[in-house]
Amino acid sequence: MDTPPPQMRPVIRQLDEATANRIAAGEVVERPASAVKELVENALDAGATRIQIAIEEGGKRLIRVTDDGCGMTPEDLPQALSRHATSKIDGTDLLAITSFGFRGEALPSLGAVGRLTITSRAAGAEGAVVAVTGGRLTPPRPAAANPGTVVELRDLFFATPARLKFLRTERAETQAVAEVVRRLAMVEPYVGFSLSADGREIFRADAEQGELFGALTTRVTRLMGVEFIDNALPMDAERDGIALSGFAALPTYSRGAAVAQHLYVNGRPVRDKMLTGALRAGYMDVLAPGRHPAAVLYLDCDPQLVDVNVHPAKAEVRFRDPQTARGLLVGALRHAMAGAGHRAASTGGTATLAALQVEPQPAAGAAPQRHPPAWQSDRPSGAAIRAGLDMQMPAPNFSGPSLAAPGFAETPSARFEPVLDDAPASPDAPLGAARAQIHENYIIAQTADGLVIVDQHAAHERLVYERLKAQAQDSGIPAQALLIPEIVELSPAEADRLLAIAGDLAALGLVIEPFGPGAIALREVPAMLARLDGRALIRDILDDLADQGTSDRLQARIDAVLSSMACHGSVRSGRRMSAEEMNALLREMERTPRSGQCNHGRPTWVKLPLSDIERLFGR
Known part of the structure; x- marks a missing residue:
């Protein structure tokens, strides 16, 4: 029987420069948007005040970035295309970085995977052009050029055609390029940007004037x-x-x-x-x-x-x-x-007015189109709401389980007890004066310049929720000791990571202790979390710590319980309220933080300006 040949030992080789550059380029240039980002950042580092970007076929065929920055001399151009050559840092302190670029990888990486041409002229120097194709550099040549730099990249990834298969459609790549330019424009208000795709301008942001914060505000307003x-x-x-x-x-x-x-x-x-x-x-x-x-x-x-x-x-x-x-x-x-208190987005009033507009009649046989706001798209039907209200109305002799959580002073009550203000309700108040209640759920209030519609259940739910949170913060989250501590087996690293935040968990009612190497003992849990799966919660917290370095999962669970208590303890839809109760609810909303949205993120009120209401009636 023949013996198998000995296994050959792999030989360590030094990769040639072109191959090394193409491998390194994969880390820097993932898609055309990455190339645009690097080139625009170079222009910003050069002190440009005007940057023009042109792309074709989503950047796969052409990317051209023109700036009016400091430019480069003929002697600088070959050096700029050398790997790890940069004018941004001197290498003495890698933490004192105040520029966008500093690694010296962008230009040689682009030259390794595409056909790159750089034309530049510095103040007081002659213009020059240099080209690199697939990593092969040509000597610089004289060229007519304006002050600044023009970088032209053609046939991106022609030297690594496998990368082309992973690019998305031209439309998607163009959108990615536009988003890169938009993000950079939002932080550089004194620089003008323009982006054209296949000869058509798709983005433009002219340079702003004035002091920095005002210029930033104006730029953000234009772009957002x-x-x-x-x-x-x-x-x-x-x-x-x-x-x-x-x-x-x-x-x-x-x-x-x-x-x-x-x-x-x-x-x-x-x-x-x-x-x-x-x-x-x-x-x-x-x-x-x-x-x-x-x-x-x-x-x-x-x-x-x-x-x-x-x-x-x-x-x-x-x-x-x-x-x-x-x-x-x-x-x-x-x-x-x-x-922000009771403030809510103005888009709610706009959507309400749009719903009040007379819609054109659909064509014969066509179903009418309705596009509700996103936060209303999952609301139940009217029949489902009525069925839910019937189930919410307790019988006179109802004696269900208490909603009170251990450690809380009282059970939230669905009976609204107004705290009456000395001053009479006035339309000059932010949420106005209550004038009516319709469908036993919506309060109509008159303001100085329009009217406000309030969802009484959603609004009171937020008020009760904020009270419960304040009470929990003042008195602490009550904990309940387990009769038999639950032992959770972990790796030593996971146990150390969890024990490092033991104090924060204890403040929320979750008490843990070390239990030998690689294990913890769960001794107390928040009293309000019934049927808590401690092992699963510990695992979820560890996942958050590994992913984000911190965890809000336990706080979110507690808030969810408080939110549920607030929902059950708030004024129900279908309950008639007196004028005093409605006005007291409005005044408390004005005093309560985050009362512009309910616990589920939906708005609690919308405002309709009087001018828009009059426009509905052609006045």
């Missing part, structure tokens, strides 16, 4: 729309050297996807999991399910406090103290929404 600014809360907070500014939209002005979230760190657009998680946490109990907040937020700090050299694409950052940044963002959002 007047409707966003009208329904946004200005942000201005600072903690431990990190400053937060920008705009966060009201909860009732939400989107169906996270497409209107723009986060910047030291002027750099980022898509960071920790920051987006903090944004969700700030809106934790005020958004409808499946809805996403809209925000344009700028975080600024000393470059030493944040590391932007996490990924070649520079889309992620790492803070030296991530909990400070997260706490600043969450706290500022909640404070701003609490300060």
Whole structure:
């Protein structure tokens, strides 16, 4: 029997420069939008005040970026196409980064996978052009050029054709390029941007004037729309050297996807999991399910406090103290929404007026079209509502289980007891004076310039919820000791990670202790969480810690219980209210934070301006 030949030992080889460049380019240039991002950021670092971008076939055939920045000399051009050559840093301190680019990889990466041509002229120097195709560089040649730089990239990924198969349609790639330019334009208000696709201009933002915050506000208004600014809360907070500014939209002005979230760190657009998680946490109990907040937020700090050299694409950052940044963002959002009080998005009134318009009759045989607002699209039918009301009405001798949670002073009651103000109800109040109740659920209030429609159940539900949360915060979450502690087996690393936040969990009523290596003992649980699966909750918290570095899952569970208690303890639909009760409800809404939306994120009231009402009747 022949013996098998000995296994050959693999030989270690040095890859040639062209192959290494193509491999490295895959980290920097994922799609045409990545190339546009790198080139536009180079233009911004060069001090450009006007940047023109032109693409063809979604950027696959052509990407051209023209700027009026400082330009380059003929001697600089070959050096700029060398890997890890940059004018942004000197290499002495990788944390003192104040520019967009600093790695020196973008231009050589583009030259490795496409046909790249750079034409540039610096002040007081001659213009020159240099080309690189598939990594092969040609010597610079004299060229006529305006001050600044023109970078032209043709046939992206021709040297790596397999990458072309992973690109999306031309339309999708064009939209991705437009979004990149839009995000950069939102943080550079003094720079003019224009983007054309296949010869047609699809984006334009002229340079703004005035002081910085005013210019930023104007630029955000132009790019996000007047409707966003009208329904946004200005942000201005600072903690431990990190400053937060920008705009966060009201909860009732939400989107169906996270497409209107723009986060910047030291002027750099980022898509960071920790920051987006903090944004969700700030809106934790005020958004409808499946809805996403809209925000344009700028975080600024000393470059030493944040590391932007996490990924070649520079889309992620790492803070030296991530909990400070997260706490600043969450706290500022909640404070701003609490300060907004009863304010709700103006789009609710617009949608209401649109529903009141006389609609054209559909063609014979065609079904009428109706497009309700997103937060109303899942409301039950009228018959279902009536059936639910019948089940909600208790019999006179009803003696069901108490809704009171251990540790709470009293059970929420569906009987509304108004706290009457000394001053009489006036239309000059923000929510006006109650004039009528229709369908035993909607309060009609007259204001100085229109009328307000209030959903009495949704509004009172939020009021009761805020009271319960305040009571829980003041007295703490009562805990209930387990007769037999539940032992949860974990890995040593997971146990250490969980025990590090044991104090925070104890404040919410969940008491854990170490139980030997790689295990914890669950000794107490929040009393209000009936039939709690402690093991599953511990696992969910660990998943959050691994993904986001923090967890709001237990707080969310407690808030859900308080929300349910508030829902059962609030004024029901179908209950008649006196004028005094209705006006007391309006006044309490004006005093209560976040009363513009119910616990489920739907608006509690809408306002119809008198001028729009008169327009309905042709006045």
